[in-house]
Structures are given as C-alpha cells and as structure tokens.
Amino acid sequence: MLKYNSAHKGPSPYKDALIKPISSELDEERNFEGCMHTSILLGADAYNDYFEIFGYDFNQSNIGPDKAWVGDPWYKGALYIIGDYIWEKAQEQNKNKFVFKLSSEGYTYMDLKFWSDVFEYICHAHLVGPDKPDIITPNHFVMIWACAPHTINYRYMIEHNKKYKLMLSLTQLCSNGLEDSLNSQWNRCDSKERKALMKLNSKPKIKPYKFLFYNNHPKINRAYFVGQIIRRNLHDQGLMSLNIKDEIDWNSCIEQYADPNNPMIQTFYPESGADVFQALVNNKDLTLRLKGLGSREYEGTGSFDLQSFHADQDQWISLGEDTIEHVNKCYFAIITETKYLQDITNKTHPHIYENLADKDYEVPINIDTNFIDCITFTEKTYKFILAKMPFILCGMPGALAVLRETGYKTFSPWINEAYDLIENDEDRAIAIADEIERLTHMSDEWWLEAQKELLPRIEHNFNYLISRDGRNQQTFRFSIGPHDQDY
Numbered sequence: 332m333l334k335y336n337s338a339h340k341g342p343s344p345y346k347d348a349l350i351k352p353i354s355s356e357l358d359e360e361r362n363f364e365g366c367m368h369t370s371i372l373l374g375a376d377a378y379n380d381y382f383e384i385f386g387y388d389f390n391q392s393n394i395g396p397d398k399a400w401v402g403d404p405w406y407k408g409a410l411y412i413i414g415d416y417i418w419e420k421a422q423e424q425n426k427n428k429f430v431f432k433l434s435s436e437g438y439t440y441m442d443l444k445f446w447s448d449v450f451e452y453i454c455h456a457h458l459v460g461p462d463k464p465d466i467i468t469p470n471h472f473v474m475i476w477a478c479a480p481h482t483i484n485y486r487y488m489i490e491h492n493k494k495y496k497l498m499l500s501l502t503q504l505c506s507n508g509l510e511d512s513l514n515s516q517w518n519r520c521d522s523k524e525r526k527a528l529m530k531l532n533s534k535p536k537i538k539p540y541k542f543l544f545y546n547n548h549p550k551i552n553r554a555y556f557v558g559q560i561i562r563r564n565l566h567d568q569g570l571m572s573l574n575i576k577d578e579i580d581w582n583s584c585i586e587q588y589a590d591p592n593n594p595m596i597q598t599f600y601p602e603s604g605a606d607v608f609q610a611l612v613n614n615k616d617l618t619l620r621l622k623g624l625g626s627r628e629y630e631g632t633g634s635f636d637l638q639s640f641h642a643d644q645d646q647w648i649s650l651g652e653d654t655i656e657h658v659n660k661c662y663f664a665i666i667t668e669t670k671y672l673q674d675i676t677n678k679t680h681p682h683i684y685e686n687l688a689d690k691d692y693e694v695p696i697n698i699d700t701n702f703i704d705c706i707t708f709t710e711k712t713y714k715f716i717l718a719k720m721p722f723i724l725c726g727m728p729g730a731l732a733v734l735r736e737t738g739y740k741t742f743s744p745w746i747n748e749a750y751d752l753i754e755n756d757e758d759r760a761i762a763i764a765d766e767i768e769r770l771t772h773m774s775d776e777w778w779l780e781a782q783k784e785l786l787p788r789i790e791h792n793f794n795y796l797i798s799r800d801g802r803n804q805q806t807f808r809f810s811i812g813p814h815d816q817d818y
Contacts (some may be wrong), residue, residue: 538659557611649710
C-alpha cells in the first residue's frame with residue numbers, strides 16, 4: 332500500500348509540468364468524447380457523482396518505469412501533487428468519487444499502476460481518517476477498460492494486482508467500447524447505406540483473392556505473420572499491408588529480428604523467428620510496398636496504388652469504403668489483435684533490459700508497448716464481423732472461446748480453430764500460419780461451399796453486433812480485495 336506522508340504536501344516548482352499532461356472532464360475537447368459512454372456504464376444518476384479522468388500523457392512528463400517510478404521519492408511527490416490537484420478540482424464540483432476511463436483498448440500498465448497509486452493517495456489523504464466520517468467503498472474509485480466483459484479478465488487483473496501492487500477494493504469495469512463504435516456506425520447509416528451493408532457478403536461467390544490481412548503498426552507479432560506468409564510464398568494470394576515508414580522502422584521492426592541472437596527473438600520466437608524475419612529481409616522491396624490501411628488498388632504484382640491514401644479515422648476505426656471494396660474480393664480475414672504475446676517482466680527476463688533488472692518493483696517489458704495480459708477485441712475484429720466475413724484471430728490464447736461466450740459464433744470446422752487452445756505463443760503462431768496456408772490452397776469450389784455453410788453464422792454475428800437489445804450494454808464489474816490475494 333502507498334503510505335501517505337504529509338511532509339510531502341505543498342507547492343512544487345514542477346507542479347505545472349506535472350498537471351499539464353492530465354486529461355480529464357475539464358478539457359472541453361475531451362468532455363463529450365468519453366463522458367457519454369461512461370455515464371451509460373455507471374448509470375446517468377451515479378455518473379454525476381464522479382470526477383472523470385481520461386489519462387495522462389507520460390511522454391510529456393518525467394514519470395515512467397525508465398524515469399521516475401515506484402520507490403523513487405520524486406514519483407511519490409508527483410503522486411501527491413497530482414492527487415491533491417484532482418481532489419481540489421473534484422471538490423469544486425462537490426464530487427468525492429473518481430473514475431478513470433481509458434480511451435484506448437485493453438489493460439495498459441502505466442495507466443493502471445499510476446492511477447491506482449493516485450487514487451490510493453487520494454483515499455488516504457482526503458477520505459479516510461477519524462475526522463472523516465464518510466464510508467469508503469470500492470465504488471469511490473472506478474476504472475473502465477475497453478476489453479472483453481468476461482471473468483478471464485478478472486483473473487488477469489488478480490495477477491496484475493499481485494505483480495504490480497495495485498490499490499485494493501478498486502472497482503474495475505470491462506466493456507467493449509470499440510464494439511459500440513462499430514454498432515454506432517450502423518446506427519448512423521441512412522437506409523441506402525444499411526441496405527449496402529446488409530447485402531455485403533450475403534451470397535456465396537467466387538472471389539479473386541483468398542485472404543485480407545491488414546497491419547498498421549509493425550509490431551513484432553504482426554511482422555512475424557507477414558513473414559510467414561511471404562516465406563511460404565502465399566503473398567500473391569491475398570491483400571496484405573504492413574506500414575513500415577522508413578529505414579528506422581525497417582531496422583527496428585524487421586532487420587534486427589533476423590538475428591537469431593536477438594533477445595526478443597530468443598524470448599518469443601526461438602525456433603522460427605530468425606528464419607521468418609530473414610524471409611522479410613530477403614524480400615525487402617516487396618515488404619516495403621505493403622503500406623498501411625488506405626484506399627488502394629491491388630495490381631496483382633505485389634504492389635499497391637496509394638495515391639488515394641486516407642488516414643481519416645473513419646477508415647481506421649469504421650468499416651470504410653476501401654475495406655468494403657477489399658472484403659468483396661477476399662474469402663477470409665486475418666486479424667492481428669492488439670494483444671498477442673503474453674507478458675514478460677523485468678523479473679522473469681532480467682537480461683532484456685538490464686537498466687530495469689535491479690529495480691525493487693516488477694514492471695512489464697512487453698514488445699507490444701504498454702498493453703498487458705487481457706482478452707480484448709477492437710475495431711480490428713468488429714469491422715470484419717460487420718463486413719460478414721469469416722476470420723482467423725491472432726490473439727491471446729482462448730480469445731475465440733471468449734468471443735463465443737460473449738455471444739458470437741466462430742467458424743470451425745471450416746476453419747481449424749485448434750490454434751486458440753495453444754498456450755505457447757510461438758506454437759500458436761505456427762499453427763495459425765499453417766491454417767492460413769491450408770485455407771489459401773483451398774479451391775474456389777471449396778470456398779463456395781464454405782461460404783454457404785458459414786452464412787447463418789456470419790449473419791448471426793452481424794445481427795448481434797448491430798442489435799441494441801442489451802448487446803452494447805454488456806459490462807463485467809468487479810473489485811479486488813484482500814480475499815483475492817491468494818487466488
């Protein structure tokens with residue numbers, strides 16, 4: 332538990348710099364963005380009791396695991412300054428409850444740990460004590476995460492609580508916010524647009540390509556799957572993207588991993604990784620032509636026409652015109668979700684980042700940045716559900732099972748989904764690559780039959796996504812207390 336020491340209170344020359352990165356309901360440009368969804372989750376009446384926080388821009392501050400973090404007096408002083416500021420602003424609105432709502436997806440480590448520590452400070456400095464008669468409950472401090480409303484994320488959070496020493500009795504809400512975004516796309520459509528969406532992939536037909544595979548940020552797991560496809564000479568059978576911007580990206584995201592001695596390759600893909608990334612290096616020109624998501628024409632030669640490239644958010648988050656064009660041309664999608672590789676930390680793999688090895692605290696050192704273990708589905712999955720397209724899901728082990736348990740249907744036996752049961756990340760990746768290859772070699776006649784048989788499932792998924800009958804209200808609410816410590 333973070334111990335409060337009143338000696339740390341008081342003004343600081345760094346106060347303005349510490350306060351500036353806070354994003355909250357006080358920011359007019361952020362006010363409507365998250366508040367409506369938060370009010371739905373908390374209940375409109377209860378919502379008025381909460382001071383809402385959207386995040387903290389750690390890039391603008393000296394706060395973070397490789398800067399000032401747990402155990403550092405500067406970090407503790409920063410928590411007091413920020414906590415007092417948040418309390419003061421909440422009191423000006425006669426509020427003494429706080430909710431943090433992540434605008435992105437999944438569990439993010441720095442947000443989770445930082446706001447847990449801030450909330451714990453506020454609790455002990457301002458709400459608990461003999462002269463403070465208020466009864467404090469877990470509902471005084473709430474965090475809302477855009478991840479699957481499922482008990483598996485409760486179990487993940489218990490493990491995070493043990494590793495990272497989070498505030499106890501803190502209410503957590505899991506809600507698929509990006510599912511709501513795709514539901515909202517349907518609700519914004521006029522009658523003509525709705526008819527077009529309902530018609531999309533509603534009848535079996537022969538298509539020119541087998542797979543559609545979008546990748547924007549070239550994380551190691553995404554580049555690995557692209558490498559598997561190129562190495563197996565499947566790339567001309569589908570539409571595929573990978574957004575490598577320049578030589579810096581190439582060296583940091585591709586070339587370094589062709590070295591079998593690279594510590595990340597040894598950790599995540601020790602058997603196959605170096606060969607897969609060497610295939611990308613050997614096909615550098617082809618790989619660099621696989622740009623990011625945008626309007627494009629596939630010319631059948633491995634190149635894309637990106638003259639009409641759009642970075643508009645509608646093209647990224649929603650089912651944009653370019654994606655509609657592509658799903659009409661491909662039989663199945665390959666989805667690389669935000670979270671694929673399971674967590675490692677400075678304690679389990681101290682050799683990777685030696686500057687963190689001797690820290691007293693445990694911190695994740697994930698290759699996919701700040702995201703820590705949980706099952707999360709984003710627009711990457713839901714846009715293909717809206718497009719009525721079967722898919723392979725490159726996600727955490729058990730992700731397909733969770734998707735089914737939250738109401739959707741998947742595609743076995745037409746797609747072999749045994750990969751979802753494989754715990755080891757590399758073994759699961761190889762099984763996925765094998766299934767991509769098998770599906771790519773299937774004939775058009777086989778795919779006509781598969782489309783016919785899978786149509787009831789994809790229609791079910793489509794209707795379940797666009798339904799307003801409680802689907803977009805699904806949440807999972809829990810708090811962690813002392814009874815969970817030995818779970």
